[in-house]
Amino acid sequence: MxxxxxxxxxxxxxxxxxxxxxxxxxxxxxxxxxxxxxxxxxxxxxxxxxxxxxxxxxxxxxxxxxxxxxxxxxxxxxxxxxxxxxxxxxxxxxxxxxxxxxxxxxxxxxxxxxxxxxxxxxxxxxxxxxxxxxxxxxxxxxxxxxxxxxxxxxxxxxxxxxxxxxxxxxxxSPAYPYRGFMLDTARNFFPVADIKRTLDAMSWVKINTFHWHVVDSQSFPLEVPGFTDVASKGAYSASSVYTPKDVADIVSYAGARGIDVMVEIDTPGHTSVISKAHPEHVACAEATPWSTYANEPPAGQLRFTSDATTNFTANLLAAAAKMFPSKLFSTGGDELNTNCYAADPATQQALNASGQTLEQALNVFTQKTHAAIEAAGKTPVVWEEMVLVHNVTLSNETVVMVWISSDDAAAVAQKGFKIVHAPSDYFYLDCGAGGWVGNFPSGNSWCEPFKTWQKAYSFNPLSGLSADQAKLVLGGQQLLWTEQSGPQNLDSIAWPRAAASAEVFWSGPGGDDDAALPRLHDIAYRFVQRGVQAIALQPEWCALRPGACDI
Amino acid sequence: MxxxxxxxxxxxxxxxxxxxxxxxxxxxxxxxxxxxxxxxxxxxxxxxxxxxxxxxxxxxxxxxxxxxxxxxxxxxxxxxxxxxxxxxxxxxxxxxxxxxxxxxxxxxxxxxxxxxxxxxxxxxxxxxxxxxxxxxxxxxxxxxxxxxxxxxxxxxxxxxxxxxxxxxxxxxSPAYPYRGFMLDTARNFFPVADIKRTLDAMSWVKINTFHWHVVDSQSFPLEVPGFTDVASKGAYSASSVYTPKDVADIVSYAGARGIDVMVEIDTPGHTSVISKAHPEHVACAEATPWSTYANEPPAGQLRFTSDATTNFTANLLAAAAKMFPSKLFSTGGDELNTNCYAADPATQQALNASGQTLEQALNVFTQKTHAAIEAAGKTPVVWEEMVLVHNVTLSNETVVMVWISSDDAAAVAQKGFKIVHAPSDYFYLDCGAGGWVGNFPSGNSWCEPFKTWQKAYSFNPLSGLSADQAKLVLGGQQLLWTEQSGPQNLDSIAWPRAAASAEVFWSGPGGDDDAALPRLHDIAYRFVQRGVQAIALQPEWCALRPGACDI
CATH class of the missing domain: 3.30.379.10 (Chitobiase/beta-hexosaminidase domain 2-like)
Known part of the structure; x- marks a missing residue:
């Protein structure tokens, strides 16, 4: 130049x-x-x-x-x-x-x-x-x-x-109608104040959907009316619970900021903790070695071959759905582990009795649980495995979250489902902090390396999609899984990085990241003034001199 | 098992x-x-x-x-x-x-x-x-x-x-007498309260030395009596300055917590900002492209071939030395760029006039500046290049910080100098966050990957050293360079990771990280109770169940 x-x-x-x-x-x-x-x-x-x-x-x-x-x-x-x-x-x-x-x-x-x-x-x-x-x-x-x-x-x-x-x-006006941010409140708990502060930050960059991955195998902090024992026995502590009042507060706070709260009750995997209140519904609960039965500890999955478990789940989802006015409700569906069911006598007995395969039984379970939330006026949202691995029969309206790889979007579109981009190779905020499994010091995080804001910003929502398939893209989001996060680093791990996808899905892709950087500094400094601890992307010397720290 | x-x-x-x-x-x-x-x-x-x-x-x-x-x-x-x-x-x-x-x-x-x-x-x-x-x-x-x-x-x-x-x-009693933590307050500024909070955290794990990398090419936030123009023109703002009163406050706060404050005025490289007050002392100040003249922007190094610059530097160091009671004083000495001097007419003229080589002139400069701080009762501390690259004549008492690679410790010991281990491959807290240079979106941080606490904990201070050489090891420290950090992520990027080296150098190396993890959780949770935002290393589920998240 x-x-x-x-x-x-x-x-x-x-x-x-x-x-x-x-x-x-x-x-x-x-x-x-x-x-x-x-x-x-x-x-x-x-x-x-x-x-x-x-x-x-x-x-x-x-x-x-x-x-x-x-x-x-x-x-x-x-x-x-x-x-x-x-x-x-x-x-x-x-x-x-x-x-x-x-x-x-x-x-x-x-x-x-x-x-x-x-x-x-x-x-x-x-x-x-x-x-x-x-x-x-x-x-x-x-x-x-x-x-x-x-x-x-x-x-x-x-x-x-x-x-x-x-x-x-x-x-x-936005290029895409869904611009989200996902927070996992199950691996580590986040007080309501942290969520509200995050909702404020989201609204400042026009993110309109809070995907709340509220429960998982490690803890169940959501108090669902009619199912209060699941939280009272499954939350980390009595104070680590979102009561219906808390949920209403969060939903209302979000709504006033133009944000829809889409809750996820991940099923049938990622449900170990339900065994604390209902051992009868959970296969291989806390079975060891966990790595045989789950992608991370503790193992435990819903016995979806059981009618009782299916009814329990449908009722739990229906009750949770009533807490959230959103039209979207995620039933999860990721990382199902077949070893767990192979080793579970109750599941094997049920399959023998019904003559079904595991996949057929999963299909029945999904139909019934989705019917429950559809009856509550919701559109189901699932992770990509439900269509790419299990080939479950789903309503055409179902929204599929692509997470394993951005390359998988085309296959989901091929099947005609709506897409929310949530790919680990661009949008996972937790990647790159090393392994967290106890005795594996040289372990890397599975989704190495760290996903920089530039990487997220370079995402192309239409990559690999035909013009017709492109119409299926609702938008996308960055995500914070919290195995190595808590309230202590929520702001610093999320901001300003999570603003990258907010611009991709509002302004459209293809922005030049060099030109974007001064604006991103600006929004990060403004976040700090408003009490959200967005981190420095460069020395202040560079932030004050656009282009001077280019190479 | x-x-x-x-x-x-x-x-x-x-x-x-x-x-x-x-x-x-x-x-x-x-x-x-x-x-x-x-x-x-x-x-x-x-x-x-x-x-x-x-x-x-x-x-x-x-x-x-x-x-x-x-x-x-x-x-x-x-x-x-x-x-x-x-x-x-x-x-x-x-x-x-x-x-x-x-x-x-x-x-x-x-x-x-x-x-x-x-x-x-x-x-x-x-x-x-x-x-x-x-x-x-x-x-x-x-x-x-x-x-x-x-x-x-x-x-x-x-x-x-x-x-x-x-x-x-x-x-x-400690295995090693020097157990440090380094903070760079020049790339981004940290208010006194952040430093005090960090000193508290250090004291909780018996770290006894705060290595304060207070100034660098980007900003000069230290008000040195007699040289106040350097800070008044070189700090990011009038409020981003450590006054002599602030320094006394920090030194006293540290001392009461059993912590010595070792300041570093990095010379002759990393000094671009001095040109704001004294352009006559700085070669290639803010020269472009910066990558030709420095490892990071902005370029600028002291004209050490000039008597006036040498006297200025010696007097500046002596004045700064008076602000700090520590017996140690670091004069830096890393990453000297020869292109900068080759392109600087004043330097070339001086070399021609004196008949010295650049290395000979550097030796004279170092002798004089070290004499100034030795006259103030201090022992000089330098980065490894001063002995491994430039072969400067140094007092036997000089402490050498090994940073480029842990492998370099043996070569430093071979030359008979005391060693502080500060290797980037184990102890750099900033690595792994991706590149920060403006228009290089695919750039990684040069010291990829992220250095986990396990990596730091696995450090062996005596690796490659003979029994005699082992006696030269004073200890070591983790370090936070702040190109991508500020007050917003100080706690979360440093803690509990920086406790890893605190244990290596107090208890001695060789600790089993699997056995250490429950204790590290404990100290991290205690830090949070005391207001230091140490992050979660695992889901709480794992923190409550030692060993259960082992693989």
């Missing part, structure tokens, strides 16, 4: 209006006029019968404007802009309005629709002359997304908020 | 008195009698003229006993011990005394002696019958180490503190 071109790139990046926005709006026009926010700046809701969660979103936006105090990431920070700000025009108001004819339903209601039915589009205009800014949308959810973008425009200097990029015009 | 043997191992590990101690004392005898701590438990100082930092250490120990509230890591946690505790005898007092004839000097004074002169030995006795416990030592520093061990003995249940392992008898 010539020095002239380099200088131009540096100049552009310094003045780039998009410097602060994440995910990048799909259409963005900006100027280079400085504009400050009036001390009496106000957000006006031009919405009849505005729902309370929209009012809350407005109040939250004002709070962020007051508290962020983020200086611009340039040498000298915002003091470099003193001259530019002096005498700038002042913005006194932002108006929110719905397009004529649109109904002001709660953000929560909009967010909890099926992914394809969510309307997150908005437009945002910030004139350069100080006249009122405007966000318009077809839905309150769209207004919320616009508020989020608006909140990223402003830097702090000496008591003032300012942008150097007026006028701003944004026309925005 | 047979099931009988396995059961025995599990039984031993459940009742193991050593379960809670880290680092493991070098001689430890324990029983299996339960003992509770009296509500009126007191620590009695049988020490004439007890220094105030010893009184503070006693007060801190009491605070930890009150506040830790750590339940034992077994299924059911401490409620599993209800029966064992019922009717247990009660311990009412712990007495601290110095061996007859010993002088009660401040802990700080003891800690700040040369490593070989520190006396950290202590003995601890906790009788099973409730009679007073006793710590004796030759020094207040030894009493502090004993207090630290005593504080790890106790679990919490229902308002009571208890041990199941009385009587306890410990005779303890």
């Amino acid at each position: 010539s020095f002239v071109l380099l200088a131009l790139v540096l100049l552009l990046s310094v003045f780039s209006p998009a410097r602060a926005l994440w995910p990048l709006p799909r259409s963005l026009q900006t100027g280079s006029t400085a504009l400050t926010l009036s001390p009496s700046f106000n957000i006006k809701l031009s919405v009849l019968h505005a729902p309370s969660d929209l009012l809350d979103a407005v109040a939250r936006t004002k709070q962020y404007l007051l508290n962020d105090k983020l200086e611009r990431l340039v040498v000298g920070r915002s003091s470099a802009d003193t001259a530019a700000i002096a005498g700038a025009k002042t913005l006194s108001a932002l108006t929110l309005q719905l397009t004529p004819g649109a109904t002001a339903r709660p953000i929560t209601t909009e967010a909890q629709q099926a992914p394809e039915d969510r309307d997150e589009a908005y437009s945002l205009t910030v004139p350069a002359d100080g006249s009122a800014a405007l966000i318009t949308a077809d839905s309150t959810l769209g207004l919320l997304r616009g508020l989020t973008t608006f909140g990223q425009l402003w830097y702090f200097h000496s008591g003032q908020l300012y942008t150097l990029s007026a006028p701003v015009h944004v026309e925005d | 047979s099931f009988v043997l396995l059961a025995l191992v599990l039984l031993l590990s459940v009742f193991s008195p050593a379960r809670a101690l880290w680092p493991l004392p070098r001689s430890l005898q324990t029983g299996s009698t339960a003992l509770t701590l009296s509500p009126s438990f007191n620590i009695k100082l049988s020490v004439l003229h007890a220094p105030s930092d010893l009184l503070d250490a006693v007060a801190r120990t009491k605070q930890y006993l009150l506040n830790d509230k750590l339940e034992r890591l077994v299924v059911g946690r401490s409620s599993a011990d209800t029966a064992a505790i019922a009717g247990a005898k009660t311990l009412s007092a712990l007495t601290l005394q110095l061996t007859p004839g010993a002088t009660a000097r401040p802990i700080t004074t003891e800690a700040q002696q040369a490593p070989e002169d520190r006396d950290e030995a202590y003995s601890l006795t906790v009788p099973a019958d409730g009679s007073a416990a006793l710590i004796t030592a030759d020094s207040t520093l030894g009493l502090l180490r004993g207090l630290t061990t005593f504080g790890q003995l106790w679990y919490f249940h229902s308002g009571q503190l208890y041990t199941l392992s009385a009587p306890v008898h410990v005779e303890d």
Whole structure:
């Protein structure tokens, strides 16, 4: 690159209006006029019968404007802009309005629709002359997304908020309707406050689905009405339980932030802990050596050949489904271990009696348990093995999560199922920390190496898919499995990395990661100002000098 | 392993008195009698003229006993011990005394002696019958180490503190006199509170040296009297500076915790930022492409061929040396880039004028700068290149830090220098997070993979050394370079991993990591209770069941 071109790139990046926005709006026009926010700046809701969660979103936006105090990431920070700000025009108001004819339903209601039915589009205009800014949308959810973008425009200097990029015009809507983040609260427990903080962080980058892998073989922290013994005997402790009140609190907190909570009760594998309350339903519970019977300790899987176990599971799922308004409900279905069933007399006896194969019995179990959640108005979500390994008969509506490898998406699409991309080779946040099995010091994590934000950012949702198959892609998500994580490193392991997929699935793939880095620094520094401990991606010296740490 | 043997191992590990101690004392005898701590438990100082930092250490120990509230890591946690505790005898007092004839000097004074002169030995006795416990030592520093061990003995249940392992008898002293932790505060800045929290954590595992890599090419956050312009122009911001008052505060906080603060002013490389105040002293400052002139951006190295620069550096080091009472002072000396000097007209001119080679000039520079810190009563510490690459003439007393590879220790020992082990292949905490250079998305960190605690724990300080050479080993340390770290992930990237080397260099190498894991869980959970965010090494299910997650 010539020095002239380099200088131009540096100049552009310094003045780039998009410097602060994440995910990048799909259409963005900006100027280079400085504009400050009036001390009496106000957000006006031009919405009849505005729902309370929209009012809350407005109040939250004002709070962020007051508290962020983020200086611009340039040498000298915002003091470099003193001259530019002096005498700038002042913005006194932002108006929110719905397009004529649109109904002001709660953000929560909009967010909890099926992914394809969510309307997150908005437009945002910030004139350069100080006249009122405007966000318009077809839905309150769209207004919320616009508020989020608006909140990223402003830097702090000496008591003032300012942008150097007026006028701003944004026309925005997501490339994909499902943009998720998965948290495993079973390997290690996370208090409600950690989940709420994570939901806040998600909302700041327009992630709209919290995939809550709430239970697993190690612990069952979800108190399900009618099945309270499973948690009371299966949680790590009485205080490591999500009560129905906690769940309602989390669902409501998420909804107000435009986030749907999709719970997963993983079945029939990953269920060892159910044996604590119901040993009759679990084969090879805590059998040793665990590595013969499970991918990780402890072993234990539901006896899906048993009618009693099938009914128990269907009822448990139905009861759990009632706790979550989402249209999606994940029944799991990963990593089924056949040794466990081969060694389980009860399972073998049942198979002999029925004359079924194990796969036939699994099919029956899945039909019945899926019927239970479908009766509750939910669409089932499963891990990829259910279609690629077990070939279970599933409704066409079923959503399949591709996790083992990004290469598996094509095979799932070939079978006509909707896809959520959750591939370990791009999106697993836990990879690369070494092995955690006790006596295997040289063990690597199975999904080595560490998945950098750049790796996640390079993901192409349509790779290997035909044009028709591409329509099956709902979106994707990064995931945190917590064998080596807990509240102690939740923020630092997730952020800002998990923002990478948020942009891939909002703005569309193909972003240049070198151009993205200054914006990602910006959002990470803003996260820290808001109390989420996003980590440094580079020395501050580099963060202040876009491009200077390129090689 | 047979099931009988396995059961025995599990039984031993459940009742193991050593379960809670880290680092493991070098001689430890324990029983299996339960003992509770009296509500009126007191620590009695049988020490004439007890220094105030010893009184503070006693007060801190009491605070930890009150506040830790750590339940034992077994299924059911401490409620599993209800029966064992019922009717247990009660311990009412712990007495601290110095061996007859010993002088009660401040802990700080003891800690700040040369490593070989520190006396950290202590003995601890906790009788099973409730009679007073006793710590004796030759020094207040030894009493502090004993207090630290005593504080790890106790679990919490229902308002009571208890041990199941009385009587306890410990005779303890470290295998190596230097046990360190290095923090880089130049790539990203860390507020004083973060450093103090880290010092606390270090003291809990008896780490006795804080190697403070305080400045580097990216920023110069140390305000050195007489050289204040270097920090005022070279720190990231006015608030990202350690003032002399901050330094005194940190040194005093460390000293009271038995920790010596060894500062490093890295020279002549890693000094780009000095150009902000003194461009005349820095060659190739911020020259591009940086990769030609430095291992990482920005380029810039002291013009050591210049008398003025040499005098400036010697005076800067002497002034910095006055801020730190430690007997050790690191002048750095790593990663010198010859391209930088080849391209620097001033350097070439000076070499031509003097007729010296670059290496000869480096030798002169090093003699003069080391003389300055030796005049201040310090022993110089350097990175390995100074002896292995540049063959600089150094005093025999010089301490050499081996960092490039653990294999290099033998070559350093061959030259007769004292060694601190700091090898990147075992002890670098930053490795494995992927590349951070802006436009190199597929870049790995140069020291891939992630260094697990098991890897660090497997380190052998004497590998490749003769018996005579072994005497040159002062100890070792884990290190946090902060290109991809900041206050946000300081705790989670460092702990409990950095406890691994603390045990290697206190208890001696060769510990079995499978046996160590339950103790490491214990210390990590205790760290969290004390506000240091040590991460989970396994699912809680495994932490509660020693051995059950072995393969």
